[in-house]
Amino acid sequence: MSKIGVFVNETIETILTVLEIAGLTGVQLHGDETPSYCAQLREVLPPVEIIKAFRYRDSQSLAFLQDYLPYVDTIIVDTYQKNVYGGTGKTFDWQQLRDFRPKKPWLLAGGVNADNILLALQTLHCDGFDVSSGVEVTPGNKDLNKVQQLVSLLNSYKSSLPSSH
Numbered sequence: 001m002s003k004i005g006v007f008v009n010e011t012i013e014t015i016l017t018v019l020e021i022a023g024l025t026g027v028q029l030h031g032d033e034t035p036s037y038c039a040q041l042r043e044v045l046p047p048v049e050i051i052k053a054f055r056y057r058d059s060q061s062l063a064f065l066q067d068y069l070p071y072v073d074t075i076i077v078d079t080y081q082k083n084v085y086g087g088t089g090k091t092f093d094w095q096q097l098r099d100f101r102p103k104k105p106w107l108l109a110g111g112v113n114a115d116n117i118l119l120a121l122q123t124l125h126c127d128g129f130d131v132s133s134g135v136e137v138t139p140g141n142k143d144l145n146k147v148q149q150l151v152s153l154l155n156s157y158k159s160s161l162p163s164s165h
Helices: 012-022 035-044 117-123 144-160
Strands: 004-007 026-029 049-056 074-079 106-109 128-130 136-138
Touching: 004 012, 012 035, 026 035, 035 049, 117 144
Parallel strands: 004 026, 026 049, 049 074, 074 106, 106 128
Antiparallel strands: none
16 A cells, blocks of 8 residues: 655655655655756655656646656646645646646646546546545545545446456
């Protein structure tokens, strides 16, 4: 089972300490971390999954994505909101990423919920979803009914796809 820690603009020393204490298998960087920072983190944590979130505002938001690819395992594309690093529950126009195909797995974040997950699946070619505020009653308080509804929709969608034999 994966245990991912979410960090925003933390020092590498802090990440290493938390990783050791919590027994994390991965780190999710949700701040303004640079490619150089990610390279340093990769050097000291070769077996640990590194996930880097990018806040999407417009087509230029992912301009420097290629610089990160040698150092990260997974990409998250989240909604940009000034001075906020995720957890906003806000979506953006997913049509803008219709042809987005990075050379690493990528997850969609930002307001994904049971009301829009099917649209996301039909619009994007992402490898998964980072769902948080879309299944919460209040910040940090998950609604198990919302989680169950989302999973049920995903299972129904998956079973409707042609099988590949």
